Amino acid sequence: MRRAARSLFGRRARLRWVHLILGGALAMPYVLVGSVIIGPATGGTDVFGSFPLQLASFGVGLPLAAVTSLFPLTRPLEAAAVRWLCGVDTDRLAFGPARTRGEKGRTAGWFTLHLGLGGIIAGMSLAVPPFAVVLIVLPVVAGLRGGRLGLPEVLDHAWALALAPVAGAAMLVALAGCAAGGGWLLARWAPALLGPSPEGRLAAAEARAADLAVRNRLARELHDSIGHALSAIGLQASAARRVLDSDPEFVREALAAIEDTTRRTVGELDAVLGVLREGDAPGTAPAPTLAADLDGLLRRTRAGGQRVTATVDTDLEVLPALLSREGYRIVQEGLSNALRHAGDRVAVDVRIAVASGALEITVENPVTGPAAVTAPVSSRPGGGHGLRGIADRVRLLGGTMTAGPAAGSSGRAAGSSGPAGESWRLHVRLPMKGPA
Structure with missing residues (x-):
């Protein structure tokens, strides 16, 4: 009732x-x-x-x-x-x-x-x-x-x-x-x-998917750029503190690298936030690429005392812009992972080449402890999305990725102090022509 x-x-x-x-x-x-x-x-x-x-x-x-x-x-x-x-x-x-x-x-x-x-x-x-x-x-x-x-x-x-x-x-x-x-x-x-209408629902779904894709891409850009910058700055500051009295020249180089890293990261942050702010013009800082800033990325990483060797077996200038940009972020995140988990006393080897119509990127460093690098990035305290972000980039480009311990590697960086044949390797293969 x-x-x-x-x-x-x-x-x-x-x-x-x-x-x-x-x-x-x-x-x-x-x-x-x-x-x-x-x-x-x-x-x-x-x-x-x-x-x-x-x-x-x-x-x-x-x-x-x-x-x-x-x-x-x-x-x-x-x-x-x-x-x-x-x-x-x-x-x-x-x-x-x-x-x-x-x-x-x-x-x-x-x-x-x-x-x-x-x-x-x-x-x-x-x-x-x-x-x-x-x-x-x-x-x-x-x-x-x-x-x-x-x-x-x-x-x-x-x-x-x-x-x-x-x-x-x-x-x-x-x-x-x-x-x-x-x-x-x-x-x-x-x-x-x-x-x-069904057409309207499809258009709305496509618009939402496109907006979500843009936001996810911006989130990856922020994570990779700021995460690498903070890791590099922390490493450079730590190295400078240890030799503050004994090696003033190294301290000056580390501080200059911190300044350069900070300036570049602020520019990238401004560019990303300019896209997120509705009604604002996007920032003017260009997206870094392998062709434009690989040397700078390696130089800033080495400024903190990290031993990084790089082998580039291709002309980076002829790479498609999208591959060059995404490849830069992959190398950047690979170096960040090595900085976070292997420390500044371990050498890192970066190899970039084009083989069988695909861009191949390998970032490898020796394992220095039982859990120093073998733990996945997402398991560290506070979480993390480094490998997941790389996997998303690779998937969108139609490529493949492997990351994990690589026993018996012949391409280990020189000067490693870990047990022979034990290293952590990130290997990415991106087709030169794909769904991207």
Whole structure:
């Protein structure tokens, strides 16, 4: 019983009733225009004094409403009203103007349905409650009997007076039921008529996917750039502190490298944040590439005392711009991982070559302890996304990646102090032509 009462008189039912009455109010101008047409056409002088002529005017006005629904703001306004008053989820509605023929047709159908049902329910809401109240109070108000107010004389009988309050209450419940049913019908049809088309859903999904891809790429750029910079700065500062009194020249070089690293990272950070700030122009700092800054990357890494050897068996200038940029980030993250996990006392070997139509990048360093490098990056305290970020880049470029212990490596960096044949190797292979 309580559930039935809530469905007829609950908050949602009342809001949907208001939505229907708004539809009736919107229908009134069209009914007036229809009456101007119906009056001369039928010869009637009092259109609103005749119920059939009122219905005819209503029927003429609805097609006019369908035509005016092509106004661009109709769908956004109707969708907003449906969201607030009918309780339809936002993601099931389209709030932009109808552009295609199908969207315009569905909007016209919705507007006609809203005004049609709204006009009926609004008319009932005006006519039924006064009559129902009269029936309810008829047994106790003798002045309403005897044909007064145009009531039929049959209501003066004793049995009619006894049933009149029941009939009045039933009319009010029936009115609420009609309003609840009409509101439910509109809420049910709103997603189909005011919702996005399959093409619109696909376009929205593609836009969201593109936005997510951009944000993920920017997150990787920030992680790789700032993560490497902080690791390098920490290593350079630590090395400078250890030899502060004994080797002032090395300290000056380390401080210069920290300054250079900081300046470049701030420029890259500004460029990335410029993309994230809506309405701001992107930063002007160019994205680093292998061709433009590999030597600088190695120089800044070595400035902290890290022993890095690099072998480049290809002309970096002829690499595609995308491969050169992503390859730079992969080398940068490989060096960062070595700095974090192997320390500044271990040599790192970087090899870059083109073989069989693919760019191959290898970053390798000897293992100096049982868990110094073999633990994956994501398992270190505080988490981490280094290898995951590299894997995402490689996957998007259609390449392959392996990372882990490499026993018996013949390409270990010179001067390693770990056990013979034990090293940690990151190997990436990127096709020169791929899905990127």
